[in-house]
Amino acid sequence: MHELKKEFHALFEPSQNLAKGTLELIDWLKKAEPYYKKSVETIKRWFGEIVGYFEQRTTNGRVEGINNKLKLLKRCGFGLRNFINFEMRALLAWHFPNN
Structure with a gap:
């Protein structure tokens, strides 16, 4: 096997x-x-x-990585009061991944 x-x-x-x-x-x-x-x-x-x-010669690995990152952010962002706050956190996480 x-x-x-x-x-x-x-x-x-x-x-x-x-x-x-x-x-x-x-x-x-x-x-x-x-x-x-x-x-x-x-x-x-x-x-x-x-x-x-x-x-x-392409895979969907990048898309899966982005989806995984957004799901993690969504779990960590539980309790955010509105979508704009979630959107801002997603953009910050995308542009400044180490912070």
Whole structure:
């Protein structure tokens, strides 16, 4: 199982193109299905989006990071009286992240 996990990570190396990455992902799915049933089902469901990575080389990591930061700020800002105060804290946290 550990080898399959390492192979999965190696699929997304920058040297691959769309066709090669897609074919290797399909081969990996066939090998991994007996061991990672739920994960394989999820990958099959999101296959188009995952394969899109080979074409564009972009992820939604930045957006997820921003959403996480805003959720944290929202939890810390419990009790702020209005949205303007929340908005100001969000802008301050965005422009001055260490403070």
